[in-house]
Structure formats: structure tokens, C-alpha cells
Amino acid sequence: MTETSLDALGPVDFLIVEFPEGQSNFTGEIADELVKLVDAGTIRVIDMLILAKDQDGVVEAMELSDLDELGPLQAIETELAELLAEEDVDKLAAAMGPGSVAGVLVYENLWAAPFASATRRAGGQLVANGRIPIQAIVASLEADQISDDFRD
Incomplete structure (x- = not known):
């Protein structure tokens, strides 16, 4: 990360992916897809945490280096800026909800x-950005389809 000039940086985002209690199905597919994005040069992982929140709201934060078995994430872990x-x-x-586990990715x-x-x-600066949830896009497309069907 320190090898990159500040002028050459791309936009930096973060996301939190929550797995509600009893609803996680970790197969390694997430890690594999993240490594593919890194290997393809699409993203650079700056930081990554695993958060676990118990029923009382107490949160445990773990860096990748705290985990015993990283699998394909081993290559990413060495580059993290924390x-x-x-x-x-x-x-x-x-x-996060109580009893959940979340992955945080910067x-x-x-x-x-x-x-x-x-x-x-050129003197420009980012003044706003956002993300449209996929559920909203699907709902909009479905509404458009219903509207088109009604007109026909």
C-alpha cells in the first residue's frame, strides 16, 4: 500500500457483509472470489476485519493475522495496512445484529x-457517491415489467 503515490490512488470504499446468527454458509467461495478480484487488478484490499457480536452486543474484532487458517486469503493478509x-x-x-458475524473490507x-x-x-473532487442495492434494482425492473404488461 505504501508503494502507491497518493495521486495515483483510486477511490477507496468499504463494505460490511453481515451473516445473521445461524445463517452463515462459509464454503470458501467468498475468499476465492475476493482473491480473483485482487489477482485481476480490479481492487486492492487495504484492510479487512472479522467482527463477531454476541447477544449482549459485545463485539470482538479480529484481523486476518489473528486467524489460524486463512486459505486463499493468506496472499492478501501480507499486504494489509490495518x-x-x-x-x-x-x-x-x-x-450489526446481535449474534451475527460480519466481514469488513476496505x-x-x-x-x-x-x-x-x-x-x-483537472481540479475535480468527489462530492458524493452511493450504491444502489441490488434489491432496489430488481424491484424497479419488476415494476417496469408489470407496467409494460399492463399497457399491452
Whole structure:
């Protein structure tokens, strides 16, 4: 991470993927797909945590280096910057339900780095961004289909 010039950085995002109590099905597929994104140069993983929240709301945060068996994530673990602080963990864990486990991923969008650099050199700056949940897109497409069917 330290080898990258600040001017050359792409947008940095984070996400939290929660697995509610009793609903996780870890097969290794998630790790495999994350490694594929890194290997393809689509993203660079900056930090990654596993959070476990008990029924009383007590949160345990684990870095990848704290885990015994990393499998394909071993290659990613050596590059992590450990950017997230304890106060970040508290804020992230607030989004979790009791008894759940969550993965927190902070990553650079390498695919967008040249565009971001060109934008900064031109004097531009990011003032807003967002993400549309896939459920909202599906609902919108279904509503459009129903509307089209009704017109026919």
C-alpha cells in the first residue's frame, strides 16, 4: 500500500457483509472470489476485519493475522495496512445484529484509479457517491415489467 503515490490512488470504499446468527454458509467461495478480484487488478484490499457480536452486543474484532487458517486469503493478509481503528470498529459494529458475524473490507478500486487521478489533476473532487442495492434494482425492473404488461 505504501508503494502507491497518493495521486495515483483510486477511490477507496468499504463494505460490511453481515451473516445473521445461524445463517452463515462459509464454503470458501467468498475468499476465492475476493482473491480473483485482487489477482485481476480490479481492487486492492487495504484492510479487512472479522467482527463477531454476541447477544449482549459485545463485539470482538479480529484481523486476518489473528486467524489460524486463512486459505486463499493468506496472499492478501501480507499486504494489509490495518487502517481501521477501535472507534471505527465500534461504528461498524453498530450496524450489526446481535449474534451475527460480519466481514469488513476496505478496498481501493484500482479499475478507477486512472480516471480518479485525471479528475484530481483537472481540479475535480468527489462530492458524493452511493450504491444502489441490488434489491432496489430488481424491484424497479419488476415494476417496469408489470407496467409494460399492463399497457399491452
